[in-house]
Amino acid sequence: MLIQSFILPPSPEYPLYVTAKRYWLPEFDQNTTNPSAQTLIILHSTSFHKETWEPTLYDFFDLVSTSKTGHGTQIPIQEAWMIDCPNHGESGGLNHQILKEPQFANFSCEKYAQAVHRFLSAGPDQLQGIRVDFRKRNLVGIGHSLGGNAMLMLQDIRPFFKFSTLIIVEPLLSPQGRHHLYELRQLLVERARKRRECWPNRDLVRKVFTDPERRPLAWEDRVLTSFIEHGFYDVPGKNCIALCCSSQQEIAMYMDEDGPTKPVESLNNICLSVPVHLILGARKDFIPAHVHQILVDPSSGRRFASLTIMDGVGHLIPQEQPRRLARLFYDILSSIPLPTSVLKSSRL
Numbered sequence: 001m002l003i004q005s006f007i008l009p010p011s012p013e014y015p016l017y018v019t020a021k022r023y024w025l026p027e028f029d030q031n032t033t034n035p036s037a038q039t040l041i042i043l044h045s046t047s048f049h050k051e052t053w054e055p056t057l058y059d060f061f062d063l064v065s066t067s068k069t070g071h072g073t074q075i076p077i078q079e080a081w082m083i084d085c086p087n088h089g090e091s092g093g094l095n096h097q098i099l100k101e102p103q104f105a106n107f108s109c110e111k112y113a114q115a116v117h118r119f120l121s122a123g124p125d126q127l128q129g130i131r132v133d134f135r136k137r138n139l140v141g142i143g144h145s146l147g148g149n150a151m152l153m154l155q156d157i158r159p160f161f162k163f164s165t166l167i168i169v170e171p172l173l174s175p176q177g178r179h180h181l182y183e184l185r186q187l188l189v190e191r192a193r194k195r196r197e198c199w200p201n202r203d204l205v206r207k208v209f210t211d212p213e214r215r216p217l218a219w220e221d222r223v224l225t226s227f228i229e230h231g232f233y234d235v236p237g238k239n240c241i242a243l244c245c246s247s248q249q250e251i252a253m254y255m256d257e258d259g260p261t262k263p264v265e266s267l268n269n270i271c272l273s274v275p276v277h278l279i280l281g282a283r284k285d286f287i288p289a290h291v292h293q294i295l296v297d298p299s300s301g302r303r304f305a306s307l308t309i310m311d312g313v314g315h316l317i318p319q320e321q322p323r324r325l326a327r328l329f330y331d332i333l334s335s336i337p338l339p340t341s342v343l344k345s346s347r348l
Helices: 026-031 050-065 089-094 109-121 146-154 178-194 202-209 221-230 247-254 262-270 289-296 322-334 340-346
Strands: 002-008 018-024 038-043 077-083 138-144 163-169 232-234 241-243 276-281 306-310
Touching (some): 018 026, 026 077, 038 050, 038 163, 050 077, 050 322, 109 146, 146 163, 276 322
Parallel strands (some): 138 163, 163 276
Antiparallel strands (some): 018 077, 232 241
């Protein structure tokens, strides 16, 4: 899997860095002139980072690569892009100083959506090395938790980017009001307050996170390795590392008053015109079961192209079951029929 990193610098209108990575396989180069080839836009959850998705994407690309037909891969992929929320991951490390200013004390999932829109709108004058016009791409949006909410809200930001398919994993949505998630919010805020922010080195982080006397993490090891590498930044002038998403910023995300409800409005509109595939965990360890029931209630008018309940896993599906999630992505995206014109041209 080939990877290229990009940093969109701040501007007078937008004082934050936005970082992203592009992923592809060499064989995908044959799809550059295929208008139906999919460009995946992938967004992460609160307190994590864009690279959290790499194990899932690696396994997905592997499935795509090994499923060749007479006219190339079964799913024509051009590339995938993962974009950090500005107070998370590589972006959070670059922005750590300015994020301490009062204007950023109330960061939100809508601000994540705005950052993604800014990145997708950037041209070569703003972003060195990029030669992509995302408005001409067949976009597939994928988001987990916070990233799912942000992906839904992105659909309402003008000028619009047209997505052909959305895959939303365990979104933190509450159609009947944020009070249904009050207990969860309090729990997450309390955990964030207790979280250790600064560490002497990454070796100690791994030692503590894998300590057999500590409550074991259910994350796949590739995800843990990625978190240790990308979830911390080297503190300038100090011999230590710190969380890219500080406790203060993590709490701000959980306290986002409109976060659980405003994206529902976006979902209610977009699901009528764009296929939205919803993936939920069977184990209700974060979002209460009744909230999920309300979300998928047919009487709500919300229509999903597919609804999958993954057994044996809860909210953190990309962290705990990336391989199974990759297979599910493959099944969803391979079910999308190619236009007849594309099939004809591929046989010439």
